Amino acid sequence: xxxxxxxxxxxxxxxxxxxxxxxxxxxxxxxxxxxxxxxxxxxxxxxxxxxxxxxxxxxxxxxxxxxxxxxxxxxxxxxxxxxxxxxxxxxxxxxxxxxxxxxxxxxxxxxxxxxxxxxxxxxxxxxxxxxxxxxxxxxxxxxxxxxxxxxxxxxxxx
Amino acid sequence: xxxxxxxxxxxxxxxxxxxxxxxxxxxxxxxxxxxxxxxxxxxxxxxxxxxxxxxxxxxxxxxxxxxxxxxxxxxxxxxxxxxxxxxxxxxxxxxxxxxxxxxxxxxxxxxxxxxxxxxxxxxxxxxxxxxxxxxxxxxxxxxxxxxxxxxxxxxxxx
Amino acid sequence: xxxxxxxxxxxxxxxxxxxxxxxxxxxxxxxxxxxxxxxxxxxxxxxxxxxxxxxxxxxxxxxxxxxxxxxxxxxxxxxxxxxxxxxxxxxxxxxxxxxxxxxxxxxxxxxxxxxxxxxxxxxxxxxxxxxxxxxxxxxxxxxxxxxxxxxxxxxxxx
Numbered sequence: 243x244x245x246x247x248x249x250x251x252x253x254x255x256x257x258x259x260x261x262x263x264x265x266x267x268x269x270x271x272x273x274x275x276x277x278x279x280x281x282x283x284x285x286x287x288x289x290x291x292x293x294x295x296x297x298x299x300x301x302x303x304x305x306x307x308x309x310x311x312x313x314x315x316x317x318x319x320x321x322x323x324x325x326x327x328x329x330x331x332x333x334x335x336x337x338x339x340x341x342x343x344x345x346x347x348x349x350x351x352x353x354x355x356x357x358x359x360x361x362x363x364x365x366x367x368x369x370x371x372x373x374x375x376x377x378x379x380x381x382x383x384x385x386x387x388x389x390x391x392x393x394x395x396x397x398x399x400x
Numbered sequence: 401x402x403x404x405x406x407x408x409x410x411x412x413x414x415x416x417x418x419x420x421x422x423x424x425x426x427x428x429x430x431x432x433x434x435x436x437x438x439x440x441x442x443x444x445x446x447x448x449x450x451x452x453x454x455x456x457x458x459x460x461x462x463x464x465x466x467x468x469x470x471x472x473x474x475x476x477x478x479x480x481x482x483x484x485x486x487x488x489x490x491x492x493x494x495x496x497x498x499x500x501x502x503x504x505x506x507x508x509x510x511x512x513x514x515x516x517x518x519x520x521x522x523x524x525x526x527x528x529x530x531x532x533x534x535x536x537x538x539x540x541x542x543x544x545x546x547x548x549x550x551x552x553x554x555x556x557x558x
Numbered sequence: 559x560x561x562x563x564x565x566x567x568x569x570x571x572x573x574x575x576x577x578x579x580x581x582x583x584x585x586x587x588x589x590x591x592x593x594x595x596x597x598x599x600x601x602x603x604x605x606x607x608x609x610x611x612x613x614x615x616x617x618x619x620x621x622x623x624x625x626x627x628x629x630x631x632x633x634x635x636x637x638x639x640x641x642x643x644x645x646x647x648x649x650x651x652x653x654x655x656x657x658x659x660x661x662x663x664x665x666x667x668x669x670x671x672x673x674x675x676x677x678x679x680x681x682x683x684x685x686x687x688x689x690x691x692x693x694x695x696x697x698x699x700x701x702x703x704x705x706x707x708x709x710x711x712x713x714x715x716x
Contacts, residue, residue: 284416310480409714463647
């Protein structure tokens, strides 16, 4: 086991949980850890590009894609979201306090070498294509996650 | 510490989180791991039999039991459930993509030797009796969980 | 790595998840483990004093503070809360079954030597001041958490 490895499964697509996962990941990477973030289910929305990508989808895939937030800038809060008002309040406060937003946290993660993996099975189920996700993301399944987790000393599910 | 042991606490009774936990558990078991899933609180609903079991309960116990989903086939989504419509959409998509549903994932887990433990304290609080849960489930408390977690190298709370 | 160390991040401020995290923490402490609980985001509400503390806050900070539950006695359920009715039902059942409530679980945790840490960055974002939290809580950031997690053999995010 490598004392310098951490993995985080990002299942949630909520602004607050995405922030928490990236703050832990970036903190660990800054302290010299090898960090893998595995984005699955709603967590995939954290990695979506903000602009609409033209892709042929089935009706249900298109409906899912349309209902889910496109990228880090549109995520809602897990509590007290009130149709996005809570998330706006949170973003305003974070700007006032000079706390990085999720887009900035993702850029920092990438510059620190945090590995961002999108779960290929969830992408299939949710009808999200590789072209819809930000650059630099890798694609893999549960076996890859388990291989990484076996070598890590901290494994979180968020 | 045994490199081949994993534990997962399934606290959530949501369709999507139940799927995620079982996919990880089954993946780990298929790769030769000893896996223990510890179902607690809402997670107990994942293990409920689909059919009503006649049991004498207090009023509050009966109310809880009536409001909570009976088994894997009735779970809702953690997000965008819209009174079950989201969960139906998800089930339809999964069928289209040939992804196993939760009942099938549980059967696979059992055939792979994944240990399914129902938290006895939660059962007491929520008024769920052993007869209401599917066959092959064991019953234990937090000390058993901690004993297993101490021997595992990946421990998740879902 | 120390076989006798556990960490739990308490991100959630829900009654049911707070209970689960404290039951695990107290169980581990009673079995001789060194346990650190790191309360962040909504989890900070678990540590708030029940009485209002007079503090000058910005408008958004005051609004957040007013909307969030003040302390363990006012937490809601993560599911089926129905404006607090679900949480009341749960508290009634717990009393009937002689299960400790969250306040009692926190007292037990403190008497067992469980370290309760409030995340200083979340406190800043949510506008929660040290005086608003119960006595005996420590304050630290993500680096402290990661240092503790590195030495623990079970690390959960709840």
